[in-house]
Every structure is written in C-alpha cells, then in structure tokens.
Amino acid sequence: MTETMAGDSLYDIAIIGGGVVGCAVFRACVLAGARTVLLEKGGDLLEGASKANSAILHTGFDATPDTLEAACVQRGYALYRDICADMNLSVVKSGAMVVAWTEDDLAQFPKIIEKAARNGVTVRRLDAREAREREPALAGDVRGAVLVEGEHLIDPWSAPMAYARQAILNGGTLMRRARVEGGVRQEGVWRLDIAGKPAVQARTVINCAGNYGDLVEAIVRPSPFQITPRKGQFVVFDKTAHDLFRTIILPVPTTLTKGVVVTRTVFGNVLVGPTAEPQQEREFPTVDHDNLEALRKAAFRIIPALREHDVTTTYAGLRPATQFSDYQIEALKNEGWITVGGIRSTGLTGALGIAEHVVTLYRDSFADPAPLKDVALPQMPNLVEELPRQWMQPQRGPIACHCERVTEREIEAALKDEVLPAGTLGGLRRRTRCMMGRCQGFYCTRRVMELAEAHLPGLVTPIGEGHRDV
Template identity: 95%
Template sequence: MTETVAGDSLYDIAIIGGGVVGCAVFRACVLAGARTVLLEKSGDLLEGASKANSAILHTGFDATPDTLEASCVQRGYALYRELCVDMNLSVVETGAMVVAWTEDDLAQFPKIIEKAARNGVTVRRLDARETREREPALAGDVRGAVLVEGEHLIDPWSAPMAYARQAILNGGTLIRQARVERGVRREGVWHLDIAGRPAMQTRTVINCAGNYGDLVEAIARPSPFRITPRKGQFVVFDKTAHDLFRTIILPVPTALTKGVVVTRTVFGNVLVGPTAEPQEEREFPTVDHDNLEALRKAAFRIIPALREHDVTTTYAGLRPATQFSDYQIEALKTEGWITVGGIRSTGLTGALGIAEHVVTLYRDRFADPAPLENVALPQMPNLVDELPRPWMQPERGPIACHCERVTEKEIETALKDEVLPTGTLGGLRRRTRCMMGRCQGFYCTRRVMELAKAHLPGLVTPIGENQRGDGRDV
C-alpha cells in the first residue's frame, strides 16, 4: 500500500531511501516475507542519485575482482535478465567496446581482458579494421577495441519503479515526503522521528540513503564512511544522431573513473558523459560551460559525425562516493541495522544483487520469515523506442508531448495510478518521457500542467494565474 500507515504500526523492516537500491531492497524484503515500509524524503521515488545515470546494464567485466561490488553487479545482471520479460522491462542489446586511441590504451588491453576473465565475462579483442567494420562512424585513427557483447541499454527509471510497484502490490508500504530526522532504539525496536509525521516503529532499519547515507548512518553509530558526492555531467545529442552507431563506446578506464562514454539511449538520443567531479553539495548538481564543452569535444573526437547534430539538453547527477572503492554493506546485529552505502555508478545494474545480499544478511542476523507465495507481478508500460509505444495505436487519443510522442492517456494513467501515482513533475517525466524531448517542454508544458494540476496540488500553478487568484497575469 502507498502513503497510509498508522502511527503505532510496528514493521519488521524500515528502509530509508527510495532510489534504485532502496526500491530493489524494498521488493526483496517484501517478497522474503518481512513486513516492510520504504521511507523516501522527497515527493517521489528516484529523486536523488538515481534520477541521472547512463542507463547501461553492466556485465561487471571491469569490476575489481573478488569484491562485493563485482559479485552484486554480476548477480544483479543475471536477476534483471531473468525478470525483465515478466515485468515488461527493456533490454536493448547493443554490446560495448572499450576503444583504444593510443599505444598506451592498447597496452592496457591485456589487463582489461584478464580482469574480465576473472569476473567470468567473455570478451574479445578486435584490431583496428574489425573495430571500424563494427562501427564505421568512429574516428579513423582508432587502434582497436575490446568487445563486450553482454553490455546493453535499459530504461533506467522503469526498472526501479517496477521493483517498488511489485513490493506495494505484495503488501509493502511506501511513504513519501518522509524525512527521517533521528531515531532511538528501545527494547529491540527503533523509534524513528519523521518530519511532520507520527514516529515510525520498526525492528530493523536498512540505510539506503544514497548521498545522505553517512548522515543517516549517524542515527545508529558514528559513520565509518563519508559521502563526498561525485558529480557527473552529461550532454544529450538530438535524436538525429541516434543511427550513427549502435555499440556502447567505452574509454580505457582510469583509477578515478570509467571515463567518458558515448552511447545511444533507449529513448532515441545519444548520451555523452559523465565527468567525475567531487563536491560537497549533496542535492543540487550544476552544469558548467567548460566541462560540457569538453564533453562535446570528446564526443567529436570519438565520432566526428556528431559535429553535424545539435545538443538537445545537458544534465548532471551525483553519485554517492566514499573514501572506499567497494560497496559499504554491513549488518549490525546488536543495533538492528543494515548499512547499504557507497553504491556509485553500478547501482542500476547491481541493485537486484545488492537486495539479494541484504536479504541474506537479514535472514542470517535478524529473522527468517516465510517467503511469499503467489507473488503478484506488475506490467510496466513501455517507454523504449525499440518496441511499440502507445502513440502508434490507432485509438491513441491526443498527444500531449509531440517531441517524445507521449499521449495524454499515458500522462493521466501515471497521475491516477492507484498503486504508485506520480508525486512530482520529475516523477511524471520519468514515468512518461513528457517534457524530455527536443523542445524541453517549451511546447507541451501548458498541456501537461493542465492534466497534472488536479493531481499535484501545490506543485502545479496554472499558467496565467497569479497568487491573488483574480485571473490577471502579473
């Protein structure tokens, strides 16, 4: 159920943080048989680090072997491939190439291939001719590549929404606008103070708070890690560039970052990024001209034909980096607490593997409930251009967003959803693609606001009305 909970309810598990990892853990805990509530401080899910990523389903070929991250990414990849068909989630099969431009890059290939083998991922080395044959649009001085056929593209928002939806359909509770401010543990029960709401009681807390993970951790103990958000800026090229190439183009990675990726998106654009910039601000990533211009130049260097295509938009996201290279996941038995921190750029792929690991910790340290039977499966609406979409249907009704071909019915369905209704305008965009196209909402915003105003009170001000309500523009 969503948004309804009695103040004196006692949960088995309270999860703090509704990003992709929190949603996956929510699903896993509910299906494991635990009475679970997900607490999200914002008005909708995926409002933090999870709203901005490169949307790649990773094999884990380049993860540090024998780490928790490597095992969770590999397991998450396998679990996603198992359940995506049942939930109508996308996988656009593209493969990826780690591309070499210099002799130094080529010298790294044996290490990349060896690491992939240690991670159980089969890769193949291509010479310059084979690389150009696969992707003719690459710059002519390409020296070779390592082909990773299992790397693919997915919809980065429908997947975590599906995890949360399945949890709710099977008895889980979601509470949005529920910022946990403090907590105290008495006689084996956590009493969590939530801003503007009754205190929440739970036997176990799972910290999935992303960029606020170290601050939330301080509720239970002095945090053993510190979050220093790592900003990643992205450039999005117009849909006219989509057919220039198909394979995800990866750079030879460094110790700090996987580097600048050039990839298509499942929504029909071309994405370039991210940068890797540490910052103290945890919530508001900014973009700047110099870094964005550097991304454009990097894209032109890799695929020269991109010079002929316009940039649709730019954006930035924050990854919850810590001083440690691996995930920070730990069960504190005496505190009734599980820490899930430091989940950086691999969180989208690793989420299901992380969730499975967390449930194992819960069963080992706290309780062993009976798994649910007759589990309900959600069916997610398709947002991917590679598959049929509602606008293609003869009885589609009016289109609200012409750039992204989003129908009014899709927007209304997201707003009126009885299981997981949209809570913010950003949430509406992530559920439908509205206002995300070439015009960035310039033409469709008015109609979208008209459709949304009854469902998002306080968030949508009808255009042309002022605070006095007399109908005159100010």
C-alpha cells in the first residue's frame, strides 16, 4: 500500500515533487477520487524547499491583492484551520506585529493597513506604548506596530506529512527515490522515465517540483518561468528564549536595512531570519558565518534580551522564486499537464488552497471523478512543546534525545511506520525532533544510529575486525 515498484499500472494523476505543495495536491487528488501517484526524487518527503521555512500560518494580510497567491493563501489558511484538529495538527496562537523603528517605517503603516483591508484581514494599529505593553521584550525605541491577530505558528513538517499520509491511507501511492528524468505523451498517456526504476504511466501529470519546477516543465514545453532559488538563512535560538515574547515580530517590508522576522516556533525555540539571496544552487544551500552573525545581531536589535540566550543551530532554505511575483499555476488542456510553479515562501500556508485550485483545474480540464467517501484520517504524533508530549506519559520507555525529550518509542515508531516511515535521517528528525536540540546530537547520536541503522542504511558502518569493546 505504501510504496510500489509497479511500473505498468496506469494512474489518473502523477504528481512530481513531494514538498508541501505536492503533498497537499496528493491529498486533494486522492480525496477527489483520482488514482494518484506521488513521485519524489529524495529519500523522503520535504527534502527540498519545504524542509526550511519560517513555520508561520499566514493570513495573507500583506499579499498583493487580487493575485492567485493571495487567494490561495487565504483559502489555505481557512482549510488548514478546518482540518487540523481532525489530524491532531495544531495552531499555536501568537498573532504577529509589523513593528516600526523609524519615521519611514511608520509612514508605511497606512499602506499596510489598506492592503490588509483589501485582502479582507483585520489588523489593528498600536502606538509605541501599546506595542511595548503587548511585547515588553521589544527594544525600547519601538515606534508603533500593526497587529495581525490571525497570524499563527504551525508545525511545518507534521502538516504536509499528514496530507501525504492521508492520501496514502486512502489509496494513493507514494514512490520515493523516484527522480523523473523525462517523459513522453502518447495517445493521452504520459510515460515518465524514472532514474533506476520502471517508467510510470499517468493520464495527467502535475508539476509540483519546487526548485526544479522549470526543469520538469521542460518535459512538456519550454518553461515559461525560470527558477532562481532564493536562499534564506536562519538562526535558531535555544528554548530558554521561548518565554521572552509571544507575538511574531515582522519587519516593515520597505525598510532600507533588510528586516528579518523574529518568531517563536511550535517546538519552543526562537527563530530569526530569513536572508534573501538569489542564487543558482537548487539542492544544498549553504549558511555563511557573516550572514548568520548579522542575523543574530539583527535579532538582538529587536529583542535585546536574546543576547542572554545561546544559538542552537543554523540552517538555510531555498524558495523557488521565478521572474514573476505570483504563483504560476495553469492547466495545459491539450497536454494532460498541470503546472504548479513559483510557489515561494507562502507555500506552507497556501498549499491546501493551491491543492483545491488544482483539483478544480483538473475537473474542468481533464476528468471529473466521484469524490471519495468514508475518508480515513491520520492521527499525527504531537511535537508541539506547549502540548502534552509522549515523554510525559507513563510507560514512556527510555528517552533517547534529552534536549528535545524524544523517546526511543517515538523514534522506532517513525522508523517502522507502515504507512510513511522515515526515509532519511532528516526525515526522522523532522518526524520526531531527535538530534534537533541544543546539544545537536552530542548525547543522542549514538542511540539514534543504533535504532536507525537497519532502516536507514549508509549512515554508519560497523567497525571491522580488531575492534574490541573495552
């Protein structure tokens, strides 16, 4: 039921790319009644753009009004709020404040408020005193803020995992380590070549390939958009900083000094970032010391008390930016192809809205299957710091990762899961939080390796003859 090697079966839909958008589209297609396969080149889902973002559920208050992005973000927001509780996904209510530090920043507020109104999002202007009252940890020279109550924190990995899981539970097929290398369409059927595996056949292909979107698009046509991945670096502060503030602190978008977001995460850390650096690398983004140091200083400028807190880790993500500001979504009716490209930083929130839109395009252009009845719902394990975790329960078994308090049982469950087992070490970390804490694996790497060795080959090798335990 999980992953098949069946190359000769014919699918209604083949989705290329298992990021947050691909996972949401996968779910929507399966629930719409289409026989669907998701093809992911990586060893696990969420290995590309979706592995690194700021983990915020956006209202879309600052989206360009009347764009597809604004519509999908708004719809995605509403859909997530509708379905999250059913799958044990959470929303950590925090609200966001666009904070002004200068006269120029303040001058932008009317525009921000007007834009939010056009997007149908309620916001409220706070003067300097009100801003400080809401968040006393803000630096003293704060001039005012626009409060967006509806912006919240979510788990950026459990959510898309839940979408894919629901698709699989309801009959969808996931193929990982399935890199699409090309394809031809004959008599209304796409035959997609997969590196090292049998070809996959489907009537309709949906390109959700993220940072590879233009390269995959070239299978059907010269890509009308080019991806120039935009790198965003982040600094993660220790959980000791978690109680300094609650509201997401957003920059005024046009400040000359590039602003950064300072936000808590649902896992209990504080996150600062991102930078925005256009570049060519599509796969392995780099962090660099000077930019990380600049981010750290920017965070101190906004929340001075962060100086007293340690950095836990750093990371970088790649957003699939194109030459266009809006999403690039269209159905090519004569080609059996739907393009879902240029989904930039709003993809986490927009995904469910995008998926709904894609299914509408599919129904309009290709086929109109009967929606699934009696839909199975996955239950996701909770990783949100503020809610009860498994280590708190009786009969918890040993704790493997002490910084994040991850039990051996949780790690084994993620590795041995029958529906969607961890396929990479990154996938295991995203599912459980192991090795993600302040010691970054000093205490738990060995135990995690012992547990993971049989399931994730290649991480460690046994020491050969001649080794003796002391």
